[in-house]
Amino acid sequence: YAEDGHEGWLRYAHIDDPVVLRQYDGLPHRVLSLGTTPVAQAASTELVRGMESMLGSRLVAVQTLPQEDAFVLGTQTEVCHFLRNVCRQKALSGDAFAVVRVMQKGHVYWVIFGDEERGELYGVFHVLEQFASQKPIADASEAPAASVRWVNQWDNFDGSIERGYAGRSIFFDGGHVRADLSRVSEYGRLLASVGLNGCTVNNVNSDLRTLDPAMLRELARIADQLRPWGVRMSLSVDLSSPQIVDHLATFDPLDPAVVAWWQKTADEVYRLIPDFGGFVIKADSEGRLGPSKYGRTPAEAANVVARALRPHGGVVLYRGFVYNNHLDWHDLKADRARAGYDNFHALDGRFEPNVIIQIKHGPIDFQVREPLSPLFAALQHTSQAIELQVTQEYTGQQRHMVFLVPMWKAALDTDLRAQNRSTPVKEIVEGRSFHQPLGGFAGVVNVGLDTNWMHHPMAMSNLYGFGKLAWNPDLTSDEILDSWTRLTWGNNPKVVSTIDDLQRGSWHAYEEYSGPLGLGTLTNIIGIHYGPGIESAERNGWGQWLRADNKGIGIDRTVATGTGYIGQYPPELAKVYESLTTCPDELLLFMHHVPYNYVLHNGKTVVQHVYDSHYKGAATVATYAPRWEQLQGLIDEERYEKTLKLFMYQAGHAIVWRDAVSEWFLRMSGIADTRGRVGHY
Ligand code: GCW
Numbered sequence: 001y002a003e004d005g006h007e008g009w010l011r012y013a014h015i016d017d018p019v020v021l022r023q024y025d026g027l028p029h030r031v032l033s034l035g036t037t038p039v040a041q042a043a044s045t046e047l048v049r050g051m052e053s054m055l056g057s058r059l060v061a062v063q064t065l066p067q068e069d070a071f072v073l074g075t076q077t078e079v080c081h082f083l084r085n086v087c088r089q090k091a092l093s094g095d096a097f098a099v100v101r102v103m104q105k106g107h108v109y110w111v112i113f114g115d116e117e118r119g120e121l122y123g124v125f126h127v128l129e130q131f132a133s134q135k136p137i138a139d140a141s142e143a144p145a146a147s148v149r150w151v152n153q154w155d156n157f158d159g160s161i162e163r164g165y166a167g168r169s170i171f172f173d174g175g176h177v178r179a180d181l182s183r184v185s186e187y188g189r190l191l192a193s194v195g196l197n198g199c200t201v202n203n204v205n206s207d208l209r210t211l212d213p214a215m216l217r218e219l220a221r222i223a224d225q226l227r228p229w230g231v232r233m234s235l236s237v238d239l240s241s242p243q244i245v246d247h248l249a250t251f252d253p254l255d256p257a258v259v260a261w262w263q264k265t266a267d268e269v270y271r272l273i274p275d276f277g278g279f280v281i282k283a284d285s286e287g288r289l290g291p292s293k294y295g296r297t298p299a300e301a302a303n304v305v306a307r308a309l310r311p312h313g314g315v316v317l318y319r320g321f322v323y324n325n326h327l328d329w330h331d332l333k334a335d336r337a338r339a340g341y342d343n344f345h346a347l348d349g350r351f352e353p354n355v356i357i358q359i360k361h362g363p364i365d366f367q368v369r370e371p372l373s374p375l376f377a378a379l380q381h382t383s384q385a386i387e388l389q390v391t392q393e394y395t396g397q398q399r400h401m402v403f404l405v406p407m408w409k410a411a412l413d414t415d416l417r418a419q420n421r422s423t424p425v426k427e428i429v430e431g432r433s434f435h436q437p438l439g440g441f442a443g444v445v446n447v448g449l450d451t452n453w454m455h456h457p458m459a460m461s462n463l464y465g466f467g468k469l470a471w472n473p474d475l476t477s478d479e480i481l482d483s484w485t486r487l488t489w490g491n492n493p494k495v496v497s498t499i500d501d502l503q504r505g506s507w508h509a510y511e512e513y514s515g516p517l518g519l520g521t522l523t524n525i526i527g528i529h530y531g532p533g534i535e536s537a538e539r540n541g542w543g544q545w546l547r548a549d550n551k552g553i554g555i556d557r558t559v560a561t562g563t564g565y566i567g568q569y570p571p572e573l574a575k576v577y578e579s580l581t582t583c584p585d586e587l588l589l590f591m592h593h594v595p596y597n598y599v600l601h602n603g604k605t606v607v608q609h610v611y612d613s614h615y616k617g618a619a620t621v622a623t624y625a626p627r628w629e630q631l632q633g634l635i636d637e638e639r640y641e642k643t644l645k646l647f648m649y650q651a652g653h654a655i656v657w658r659d660a661v662s663e664w665f666l667r668m669s670g671i672a673d674t675r676g677r678v679g680h681y
Contacts, residue, residue, distance in 0.1 A: 005451075006183065006186045006451060006452075006453065007186075008190050008452070008453060008460050008463075008464075008488070009190075009193070009460060009464050009484055009487040009488045010189065010190060010193055010487070011132075011487065011488065012049070012050050012053035012054050012128070012132065013053075013054065013132070013490060014053060014054060014056065015054050015055060015131070015134065017134075020134045021055065023136050024055050024057075024131065024137070026069075026108075027051075027055075027057070027069075027110070027137075028059075028068070028069035028070045028071055028108065028109075028110060029057060029058070029059060029060060029069075030059065030060050030061075030062050030066050030068060030069065030070035030071070031044055031047060031048065031059045031060070031061055031062070031070060031071040031072075031073065032061075032062050032063070032064065032065055032066065032070050032071070032072045032073070033061065033073045033074070034072070034073065034074030034075075034078040034079060034081075034082075035073070035074055035075065035078060035117050035120065037117055038227055038228035039117035039118060039120070039121055039227070039228055039229070039230050040073065040074070040117045040120060041228065042121060042189075042192075042228040042229060042230075043073055043112075043117065043120045043121040043123075043124045044061065044073050044124075046121070046124050046125070046128065046189075047059065047071060047073070047112075047124045047127070047128070048061070050124075050127075050128035050131065050132075051128075051131070054128070054131045054132060055131065059071065065082045065083075065109075066107075067105070067107065068107055069107050069108045069109065069110075070107070070109055070110075071109070071110045071111075071112065072109050072110070072111045072112070072113075073111075073112050073113070073120050073123075073124070074113055074120065075113060075114060075115065075116060075117060075119075075120065076089070076091065076092055076098075076113050076114065076115055078113075079111055079113045083102050083104055083109060083111060084104075085100075085102045085103075085104070086100065086102065086111055086113065090141075091115070092113070092114055092115040092119060092141075092143070093115050093143070094115060094116070094119075094143065094144070094147060095114065095115075095116070095118050095119050095122065095143070095144050095147070095195070095197060095230075096114060096115060096119050096141070096142065096143035096144070097112070097113065097114045097119035097120065097122045097123035097126065097140075097141070097142060098111075098112075098113055098114075098119075098123065098139075098140065098141040098142075099111070099112050099123050099126065099127060099137070099138075099139060099140045099141070100113075100139050100141075101138075101139060110127075110137070112124055112127060117230070118192075118197065118230035121192055121229070121230050122142075122192070122195055122230075123140075125192065125193040125194075125195075126140060126142070129193075129483065129487065132486065132487045133483050133486040133487065133491070134486070134491050142471070142472070144195055144470070144471045144472070145426070145430045145440075145441075145470065145471060145472055145473055146385075146429060146430045146431065146438075146439045146440035146441060146470070147197075147438060147439070147440060148197075148198065148315070148317070148356060148385055148438060148439065148440025148441065148442070149195060149196045149197050149198065149440055149441050149467070149470040149471065150196065150197070150198030150199065150200060150234065150277070150317075150385075150440070150441070150442050150443070151191060151196055151198070151199050151200070151390075151442070151443050151444075151445040151463075151466075152200045152204065152236075152280065152387075152442055152443065152444045152445065153169075153171070153199065153200065153201050153202070153203075153444075153445060153446055153447070154203040154204060154205070154391075154444060154446055155169040155170075155171050155172055155201060155202055155203055155446075156169070156172065156202070156203050156207065157172045157175050157176065157202070157207045157209070157215075158172065158173075158174065158175055159172050159173040159174060159178075161203075161446050161448055162203050162205060162446075163391050163393045163444070163446055163529070164391065164446040164447075164448050165391065165392070165397045165398040165399075165446070165448070165454070165455050166398060166446075166447060166448035166449075166450035166452075166453055166454045166455040166459075167448035167449035167450040167455075168448055168449050169448065169449070170183040170184055170187060170447065170448065170449055171184060171201050171202075171222055172202075176218055177218040177219060177221055177222060181221060181222060181225045183449065184222055184225040184226065185225045185226075185228070185229075187199075187226075187447060187453075188225060188226040188228070188229035188231045189229055190453075190463070191229060191231050191467065192229035192230050192231060193467075194463075194464055194466075194467025194468055194470075194471065195467055195468075195470065195471035196231065196443075196466075196467045196470065197230055197231060197232060198231060198232045198233075198234055198277045199226055199231050199232075199233055199234070199277075200233075200234040200235060200236055200277075200280045200317075200442075201219070201222055201233060201234075201235065202235055202236050203236060204236045204280060204282040204319065205236075205282065205286070205288065206235075206236040206237055206238045206282070208238055208240065208241065208244040208245075209244070209245070210235055210236070210237055210238070210241070211235075211237055211241045211245050211265055211269075212245050213268065216268065216269060216272055216273075217272060219233070219235065219272075219273070220272040220273050223272075223273040223275070223276065227275060232275050232276065232277035233273060233275075233276060233277060234276065234277035234278050234279065234280060234314075234317075235269075235279055235280070236279070236280045236281070236282065237279045237280070237281060237305075238283075238288065238289065239251055239253070239281065239283045239288075239289060239290055239291065239301055239305075240289045241265070242257075242258050242261040242262070245265075246261060248261060250294070251289070251293075252293075252294040252296065253291055253294070253296050253300050253301040253303075253304040253305075254294070254296060254300060254304070258304065259304055259307075259308075262304055262305050262307075262308040263307075263308045265308070266305075266308035266309050266312060266314065267308075267312075269312075270312040270314070276312070276314055277314065277315070278309055278314035278315035278316055278317065278354075279305055279309065279314070279316050279317070280316075280317045280319065280358065280442075281301070281302065281305065281316060281317070281318045281319060282319045282321065283298065283301060283318075283319075283322070284298070284322050284343075285319070285321055285322045285323060285325075286323075286325055287325075290322070297347055297350075298318060298322065298343065298344065298347060299347040299350040299351050299355075301318075302316050302318040302351055302352070302355045303350075303351060303352045303355065306351070306352035306354045306355045307352060309354060310352065310354050314354070315354045315355070315356055315438065316352075316354065316355045316356070317356050317357075317358040317385060317442060318351075318355055318356070318357055318358065319357075319358045319359075319387070320340045320343075320344055320357050320358060320359040320360070320373070320375055321340070321358075321359075321360055321365075321387075322339060322340070322343045322344075323336050323339035323340070323343075323543070324336075324339065324541075324543075325541055325542050325543070326541040327541045327542070327543045328541070329538075329539050329540060329541065329545070332556070332562075332563075333562075333563050333564070334543065334563070335543065335555070335557065335563035335564075335565050336363075336364060336542070336543025336544065337363040337364055337543075337555075337557065337563075337565050338363075338563060338564070338565050338568065339363075340359060340360075340363055340373050340374075340375040341363075341373075341374050341375045341378055341568040344357060344375055344378070344379065345375065345378040345379070345568075347382075348378065348379045348380060348381050348382050349380075349381030349382060350382075351382050351383075353383070353437050353438070354438070355382070355383065356383040356384060356385045356438050356439065356440070357375075357379060357382055357383070357384050357385070358384075358385045358386075358387050358442050359373050359375050359376060359384060359385070359386060359387060360373065360387045360389075361373065361386055361387065361388055361408070361411040361425075362411075363375075363565075364520065364521075364543075364544060365394070365544070366389040366393055366394050366395075367394055367515070367520030367521060367523075367544075368394065368395055368407075368507075368510060368511045368514055368515055368520055369407075369511055369515070369516075369518055369520055369586055369587065369590075370518075370520060370590065371414075371518075371577070371587055371590060371591075372411055372414045372416060372425055374416075374565075374568035374569045374570075375568075376416055376425050376428050376429070377416040377417075377418035377423065377428070377569065377570050378568065379434075380418065380419075380434040381434065381436075382436065383431060383436040383437060383438035383439050384428060384429050384436070384439055385429055385439060385440045385441060385442050386411070386412070386425060386429045386440075386441055386442070387442045387443075387444065388404075388408050388411075388441065388442070388443050388444070388466060389404075389443070389444045390404070390443045390444060390445045390446070390462045390463050390466050391444055391445060391446035392404070392459065392462075393529050394520075394523050394529050395507075395510055396510060396530075396650070397529075397530050398454050398455040398456040398459045399455070399456065399646060399649060399650065399653070400456075400506075400510060400650045400653065400654075401456060401458045401459075401502065401503065401506050401624070401646070401647070401650065402506050402507050402510045403458065403461055403462065403465075403481065403503040403504065403506045403507060404462045404465070404507060405461070405462065405465035405466075405469065405477045405480050405481065406477045406504075406507050406508075407507050408465070408466070408469055409469070409473075409476070409477045411425060412424065412425050412426035412429075412469065412473045413425075413426065416428070416569065416570055416573060417570050417571075417572040417573050418433065418434075418570045419570070420570070420571070420572060426473035426474075429441065430473075440470065441466070441469070441470035443463070443466040443467075443470070445463055445466075447463070456643075456646055457639050457642055457643045457646075458499075458502075458503060458506075458643070460484075460488065461480075461481065461484045461485075461488070461503060464480070464484045464487075465477075465480045465481070465484065468480045468483075477504075478500070478504070481500055481503055481504060482496065482500055485499045485500055485503075489635055489639075490635070492634055494630070494631070494634060495631055495634050495635060498627060498628070498630060498631055499631075501627070502624060502627060502628070505620065508617075509617045509620040509621055509654075510617070511617070512613040512614065512616050512617025512618075512620070513613075513614050513617030513618045513621065513654045513657045513658050513661075514532070514617075514657055514661075515661075516586070516609065516610060516613040516614075517554075517585060517586065517587075517588050517589045517590075517600075517606065517609065517610070518554075518586060518587040518588055518589045518590030518591065519546065519553075519554075519589050519590075520544075520590070521537045521544040521545070521546060522534050522546075522661055523536075524536050525537040525542070525544055531653070531656065531657070532656065532657050532660035532661055534546075534660065534661060534664045535548075535664075546589075547593055548668060549668075550668055550669065550670065551595055551596070552593055552594055552595040552596060552598075553589060553593065553594070553596065553606070553668075554588065554589035554590070554591075554592050554593040554594055555589070555590065555591075555592075555593060556592060556593040557577075557590070557591050557592070558578050558591070558592065559574070559578060560578065562592075562593075566578050566591060577591050578591075580592060580594070584601075585600045585601050585602060585609075588600065588606075589606075594606060596665070596668075596669035596671055597669075597671060605671070607665050607669045607671045608671075608673070608674055610661065610662070610665050611662050611665065611673045611675070611677065611678055612675075614657065614658040614661055614662050615658060615662075615675075615677060617654060617657075617658070618651075618654040618655050618657070618658040621647075621650050621651045621654040622651045622654070624647040624650065624651065625644060625647040625648050625651060628640075628643060628644055628647055629644070662677075662678040663678065663679065665678075666678045666679050
């Protein structure tokens with residue numbers, strides 16, 4: 001298991017256990033691949049590679065259906081030509097795949113097919129994952145939850161990555177697309193292996209030259225690398241592009257010259273990149289220009305771009321992350337959390353059918369604990385995608401181990417009760433709740449050139465988990481974790497159970513030693529977003545406040561006396577959050593302002609809970625290294641040492657967090673820790 005490459009969870013480690021190997025004994029030694037496209041080719045090459053590496057069995061490629069057992073790969077139409085049983089199977093659509101064992105003339109054919117070739121590739125990865133986790137292969141048929149399953153990379157053309165923690169960009173360097181794009185192809189392979197089908201390659205704070213024709217020709221080379229993996233490239237674009245790229249007098253979306261410009265540009269993009277995915281747009285937010293400059297709405301802007309893309313099958317992901325970062329801190333009614341809903345709800349139903357509003361899961365910005373954005377329930381005639389953050393911007397920046405899947409599961413399972421009926425967010429973004437044509441998942445990933453893509457050897461579980469959830473949000477967090485561990489670290493039971501246990505509670509531990517009770521924003525907000533910086537969010541216009549003084553803490557977001565944010569939720573949920581009696585402790589200070597000695601549902605005062613939780617979280621992290629040391633000799637030295645060092649560092653940094661936050665609460669509240677720890681070292 002040496003860390004000798006960039007394979008992430010696709011290690012395809014050889015299976016040594018003869019008992020396990022025996023269950024694959026009867027598998028064919030021939031493969032017939034019916035398609036000729038790069039995706040079909042990638043699918044059969046991958047099957048050959050995986051089987052050889054894991055089972056030591058070398059598949060021989062054949063050109064026609066052999067009179068002996070074989071794997072057969074193709075689209076449903078292609079396969080059904082040779083194997084009539086496959087014609088009788090239910091017709092697949094979109095990216096779905098099926099694996100079926102068919103008998104014909106006494107021979108066994110393992111058929112892996114999709115409606116399109118992308119499905120075929122997903123079927124192959126499914127089979128290989130069965131081997132890697134030592135499960136038998138069996139008939140299977142799966143379809144993804146939604147059509148948009150994209151990653152967003154926040155890469156800049158100069159090669160830096162906004163909120164990237166694992167080296168420089170795999171795409172860009174020095175203002176250009178890199179000469180060597182081999183890592184891009186390897187990234188595409190990883191994405192495809194978990195069913196991800198799109199990659200936005202440049203920062204949402206987009207370079208103004210992105211749509212420059214010369215740059216587009218360079219960008220097309222990236223798309224070429226992703227294409228064999230069924231991953232469509234997309235781009236973040238700035239709405240002022242018509243002015244910047246072609247010196248138009250305006251970028252007003254309703255100006256005929258601007259409309260024509262977007263059309264011409266979309267045509268050019270598709271001429272260069274026929275399978276182009278679409279545009280991601282960040283506008284009127286954090287200094288980006290947008291339609292507000294001309295008194296136009298986000299719908300007017302998104303629609304102009306969408307109409308240009310529509311004939312080519314492209315989509316617009318317009319980000320819901322629009323807010324004013326010059327709020328008046330003194331105004332107790334000012335509230336950044338309100339912004340998404342306030343800016344978009346009145347536009348519901350006014351977007352072209354190929355526009356998707358891309359909404360961060362929480363109303364602020366990827367804090368360790370946030371409620372769901374109420375915008376998800378407010379848009380009932382508009383397609384939506386949920387934006388999740390794989391890169392650990394506010395959750396330890398891949399120096400802390402934080403397995404985020406449980407957090408995303410909690411978000412996706414949250415039932416917003418729109419229209420007083422069951423509307424879990426996962427069903428909203430699948431387009432099911434409100435019968436929308438599109439929908440999906442966008443994950444901000446930010447892998448870099450580091451050998452292991454993300455720096456912390458545990459961090460790739462979040463990318464793997466994001467892909468798995470985008471494919472099937474009904475999977476449990478434990479299922480996802482366990483397969484990632486087996487694929488990445490092998491199947492030794494002690495290794496698997498130790499790693500699973502360490503990761504399982506890591507989000508909660510991080511929350512405990514950083515910011516419990518919905519406080520979130522204790523992270524140093526000035527620039528780096530790392531480590532404690534308890535008051536760094538106060539007294540400025542960015543709106544990530546605590547509203548703490550020496551009497552109490554938390555933001556009053558009630559309808560009765562606060563900012564009214566809670567009123568943006570459908571009535572049943574609003575009722576739960578509005579009342580102190582029913583508001584869950586974990587979100588208390590997000591929703592309410594209370595005194596430090598306010599008693600929580602768990603019987604503790606706020607301040608005592610903060611002390612206890614910080615000590616508990618830091619104590620949990622202190623166990624990581626000793627638990628890890630139990631695995632010495634059972635995993636490769638390289639990853640063993642690297643992980644051990646990171647766990648030791650995390651234990652120290654958790655103490656920094658614990659002490660900084662506890663001290664601050666002691667000083668602010670003047671209330672001593674009943675257990676006498678804080679202030680006495
Ligand atoms: O939280 C902020 C990040 C920015 C990011 C922005 C966004 C790319 O700190 O770095 O910009 O969110 O999501 O647009």
